[in-house]
Amino acid sequence: xxxxxxxxxxxxxxxxxxxxxxxxxxxxxxxxxxxxxxxxxxxxxxxxxxxxxxxxxxxxxxxxxxxxxxxxxxxxxxxxxxxxxxxxxxxxxxxxxxxxxxxxxxxxxxxxxxxxxxxxxxxxxxxxxxxx
Numbered sequence: 001x002x003x004x005x006x007x008x009x010x011x012x013x014x015x016x017x018x019x020x021x022x023x024x025x026x027x028x029x030x031x032x033x034x035x036x037x038x039x040x041x042x043x044x045x046x047x048x049x050x051x052x053x054x055x056x057x058x059x060x061x062x063x064x065x066x067x068x069x070x071x072x073x074x075x076x077x078x079x080x081x082x083x084x085x086x087x088x089x090x091x092x093x094x095x096x097x098x099x100x101x102x103x104x105x106x107x108x109x110x111x112x113x114x115x116x117x118x119x120x121x122x123x124x125x126x127x128x129x130x131x132x
Contacts, residue, residue, distance in 0.1 A: 096119070
């Protein structure tokens, strides 16, 4: 892990116990990993989109959005992921780490698991990039 930037995104009027989301970015052997923690909802989704856009600005070959520590994923968060996929185009392959009812269930119910490679662990996502 070469680089790691932590950002806490809490709107000024937010209840600090319910509307907190943090992101951190790290490089894993050429694959950018954006780790998201907390709740991704209408209030925090714009910050997620900003974090993804910043990661995509470097035009990495691979981007893993690690949602394993996300406790709630609203439709606004899924829309941010779709926008990222569209922005990445052919330049960057995006994979998601999501396991459990707070994330993978929603991604599967909305067929986003057909858009993104969906993995249960970060190690599995990174292995997916190494394999092909």
